[in-house]
Amino acid sequence: MDQTQGRPQAVIVGAGFGGMEVASALARAPVDVTIIDRHNHHTFQPLLYQVATAALSAPDIAWPIRSILRKQENARVVMADVTGVDVAKRVVQAGPVEIPYDFLVLATGAMHSYFGHDEWEDAAPGLKSIDDALEVRRRILLAFERAEVVDNPAERHRLLTFVIVGGGPTGVEMAGAIAEIAQHTLRSDFRRIDPRAARIVLVEAGPRILPTFPERLSTYAQRSLERMGVEVKTDSLVTECRKDGVVLKNGRIGCDTIIWAAGVKASPAAQWIGAEADRAGRIKVGPQLEVPGRPEIFAIGDTAVLADPAALPIPGIAPAAKQMGKYVGRLIAARVAGSKITNYFAYRHFLDLATVGRKSAVVRRGRLQLTGYLGWWFWGIAHIYFLIGVRNRFVVALNWFWSYVTFQRGARVITER
């Protein structure tokens, strides 16, 4: 238990894609690695929407952090809520527990941002954790159940209206998946309502969905969604989310289920260390991802933004967080070894991916643009490949194959809130 004495302590807060990558880059370094997370599991966030739409079980895409790091003997895992950092004493505070560090990596990720309207969260949950996904699943499935017993047609219509706020990849994926549930999965399951009558609205404040993709792919995705029965409303800023519906700049939609996929902000890590942050709360880091004036503290992934105003923005996606994590892990390993890494962090963008329902996806890689069936296969294989653990890959593949063949979804269990 005390082989730790004397060795440098590297503490990582957050076991997302970035944090896990730092830990693994330090596997052979003569340091003790402590990774702290509030959950016991690493979550494969890109597939959260599939848990939310009952295609996958929570354990299919969440894997105990301890399991992943079992064989890395210099790593320990602490499940705790970090409450602050004492930068003078160099300790991370997790309630009464203090964890000393020589190197600190803040990889705490992002949370939903309601643009100053946190009171909307109750009516419009987002999709950042397994618990969020289970809550959204519960709401979607319950809406159909309630519609089946209600006698008032207006109320039934409201219960069967689903609004997704935000036309990025998550919003597009959710809208497509809910359309599929209504059109196919639940088709013959009810006696009084026809699930196919469900109204699914994707609301985007800007002029087009998937704004980071080439315009051709945005248009393609919108047409695909419309063919599946999704209403796409662009140029529609949300001005209020309420229990009974959404108020837009240009109208109002009565609904029971709102899913928030519109904005994120960084976790409060900047406040813990008193660092300068941008408007989204991300810590402004130097070219080596270090916190200015604190060379022993780094921020990566959604917690960080390059301070250099001339730097190209790094997207808030898993591969970016992983690249940053690997870079910082190597940097710490080099420093501990007494050598130095002089090159700056450089982000390499591989591809943009979004799926639109069960047979269609849009993919951009450099000049290559894939749509439709081919894009969907590319998307599916890429996601299964990156899932941690052989078993998970296999179960997810099996679940998908099963859903694909039968239109059934295997995880339609409503659990308590």
Added chain:
Amino acid sequence: MDQTQGRPQAVIVGAGFGGMEVASALARAPVDVTIIDRHNHHTFQPLLYQVATAALSAPDIAWPIRSILRKQENARVVMADVTGVDVAKRVVQAGPVEIPYDFLVLATGAMHSYFGHDEWEDAAPGLKSIDDALEVRRRILLAFERAEVVDNPAERHRLLTFVIVGGGPTGVEMAGAIAEIAQHTLRSDFRRIDPRAARIVLVEAGPRILPTFPERLSTYAQRSLERMGVEVKTDSLVTECRKDGVVLKNGRIGCDTIIWAAGVKASPAAQWIGAEADRAGRIKVGPQLEVPGRPEIFAIGDTAVLADPAALPIPGIAPAAKQMGKYVGRLIAARVAGSKITNYFAYRHFLDLATVGRKSAVVRRGRLQLTGYLGWWFWGIAHIYFLIGVRNRFVVALNWFWSYVTFQRGARVITER
């Protein structure tokens, strides 16, 4: 929607093993079947302990009631909490909704009984629903996580002590599964604690565990558990369950996790209809499972007890509920058709089954008694076979095989309460 006009209405409350069997026995009868349940899913209760011990995901053993009945056109499913029955008006009340019946089957099952000490429930949750199982899973996994960060050795010991109250099949299965988690699954996952040091205590008030089995099998199960590191305490009546431990008639055990597998009582169905019940709350039914004086109301499964004091007791297990369900379904179908079934309900007992960890089970069928490896295979095949749905069978089999080969458990996700 109104093909229902004029046809007799058969209403079933509860979609457990009994209720589902009634519905399916009525598939070809000229009646409208309504099945009401507070959950959207039918639960395969015999495997709940595997969800509680992270071997299976909740959706592996829970299947939407609507899916099961999708093709039965005369059946509709209502997800609602039944609040009462108006026997004069012949309607089931579910809050503001009233569902009229010509035949009513009460199949509402059992819930935990704390022998008049309902205040113990918080400290000692039981295992009757998916939500219960997820809560127990959360507690078991969190206890290890907390023990890892605690510095006080006495508190660490308390966190690593697990007490299972009740030596029936569920208690035996839980104790064996927790021992397996501590001995194998988590073995290399922690750095400060040794999960193998966990203390697992199975507490039974009577003189031996598995009291409904032959004595030889009880002895065998106890020895198997002890070899796995479980302490078995017989003749140990629990007099109090508290946050910090269990008080026994003959001692006290400090612990963080208590699992209640000791007693059940019937749901309040007897009160809804003002029927006579036994001490466990079960409705006293006639030889055709009808409620005396109410030939249109039946009670089955854990909700019912034969009024005839000379009748052999029917055990509270799935096959018994299914047999009763089938009998009542056929009785109603016959009555609707104008014919009559004159034979009384007769329970046929096939076998007693309990598993004790990963390579051992006890099985009795008539004179045949199986133990050990052979018993375990028998148990596994029987359970997979009876799971509803081909996909579930396959996923469960795969998960088991995986756990068996690797000692890993695929569902170690702690979700929020």
